[in-house]
Amino acid sequence: MGDPKKTTIVLFSGDYDKAMAAYIIANGAAAYDHEVTIFHTFWGLNALRQETHIPLKKGFMEKMFGKMMPRGADKMGLSKMNFAGFGPKMIKEVIKKHNAMTLPQLIEMAQEQDVKLVACTMTMDLLGLQREELLDNIEYAGVAAYLADAQDGNVNLFI
Template structure:
């Protein structure tokens, strides 16, 4: 007498087929990828974005940063200039921080005293500077996408941004599409 609880080969094949389908679904789902929309241009918030990104990249998670609005100031290269800007664009250029070195703190900025103190503490406690973090991020293959629309609003040109290997200009749809594939999405 055969044991009735023993599955037949046909049943096993059926189960195998169901499992294959499930695995295929999971594989086409979310990737081991982190997408961050970086909108704030404050030193503390940009730092947070890079600390999290570098930790993720150290865990072999693909990292994609989408820089928009105030955060663009952090990507400006202090040594670069763009010609042929209109009056408003020039004003924006003058009033916004020119690169990581000029970013303000969201709290306790105290006319620049705050960032000086934080940078001093960071050095003292061996925390990488934002400039070092950018360098590490580049080496880790962290991608930076600059929001073309906000760059346009503020009159920033691509040639004014830092030399970064994985920097490109794109629109919000790029962020949405990539964030949809990511297992983690953050907004800073």
């Protein structure tokens, strides 16, 4: 059999549709017994935010970012045809109609399949996000850890 194949995804984007694509590929690769890592950086970190407001001590800029960015996967907008939130409603409608999975469901499935979900600590600092605000059972690392995974990766994507 040899070593398992590896898939790594940098999820930079904070768009619902792009994050869906990332998690669909990740779940597919995990089903094929790949070792899969999603490294969430910049706006991609929003997919890992908890929906409920967690009161934390923050500076002014950190509060601003915290308020302006979507709180969790379900609140994210589309990369195209967002139409002030109407586009995401349409997408969620057709997902339901076709019995496909929503982004929060895809994330849950990824966790069940042991996809390694990593939050980029450097961009957490920049955007003022703290561990208490993010999902449980994720890992925290920097670009060095990402590269250590990716340099042996069979499929490496930046989304």
